[in-house]
Amino acid sequence: NAGVTQTPKFQVLKTGQSMTLQCAQDMNHNSMYWYRQDPGMGLRLIYYSASEGTTDKGEVPNGYNVSRLNKREFSLRLESAAPSQTSVYFCASSERGTVVDEQYFGPGTRLTVT
Amino acid sequence: GDSVTQMEGPVTLSEEAFLTINCTYTATGYPSLFWYVQYPGEGLQLLLKATKADDKGSNKGFEATYRKETTSFHLEKGSVQVSDSAVYFCGNSGGSNYKLTFGKGTLLTVNP
Numbered sequence: 001n002a003g004v005t006q007t008p009k010f011q012v013l014k015t016g017q018s019m020t021l022q023c024a025q026d027m028n029h030n031s032m033y034w035y036r037q038d039p040g041m042g043l044r045l046i047y048y049s050a051s052e053g054t055t056d057k058g059e060v061p062n063g064y065n066v067s068r069l070n071k072r073e074f075s076l077r078l079e080s081a082a083p084s085q086t087s088v089y090f091c092a093s094s095e096r097g098t099v100v101d102e103q104y105f106g107p108g109t110r111l112t113v114t
Numbered sequence: 115g116d117s118v119t120q121m122e123g124p125v126t127l128s129e130e131a132f133l134t135i136n137c138t139y140t141a142t143g144y145p146s147l148f149w150y151v152q153y154p155g156e157g158l159q160l161l162l163k164a165t166k167a168d169d170k171g172s173n174k175g176f177e178a179t180y181r182k183e184t185t186s187f188h189l190e191k192g193s194v195q196v197s198d199s200a201v202y203f204c205g206n207s208g209g210s211n212y213k214l215t216f217g218k219g220t221l222l223t224v225n226p
Binding site: 048092 | 143144145146148150155156157158159160163165203207208209210211212213214216217218219
């Protein structure tokens, strides 16, 4: 049982390049999330998917797109990377997304945009 | 809106010292409250949670009590170990599905 996996672990992009961060969970969870973590800012929600086939904006969605490919996979795309998107990105999942459900986190992707 | 304010670090303690990390919250509904821990180079792991007022969450010697009257969920441990060195995040579900708001994190360093 791998839990939540993310690829890649590290990535360096030049300004304007695009890339997709991959996330998969094997816990049969319905809800999935993308966060970014910046020093002194805690974690901020970028997008979430309440269930397969739905996605919604979080606190900081600008510059990102997401795809809930199936129940297991939720990808995050940067179409034209900017230095302000240098961050550590975490994917998470929860069983139902209700107020009592905890979220399970992946190990993170460290992205640097030069 | 929903928010979390937690004690800013860093916090440095000696092994076997008592730990308190303060956390207060605002929420529009009936939130659940969480403490997560992040070890260096890793993702967040759930440490403990409480889903209603006066509940006490506990795990690995850590405890936190959901206090509605003071809107607080302070993390405590009676005797910290070097292995407890990590960043601790307080989380608030805010009473709404799919929303988990985190504090900015508190870095704890425990010296032998």
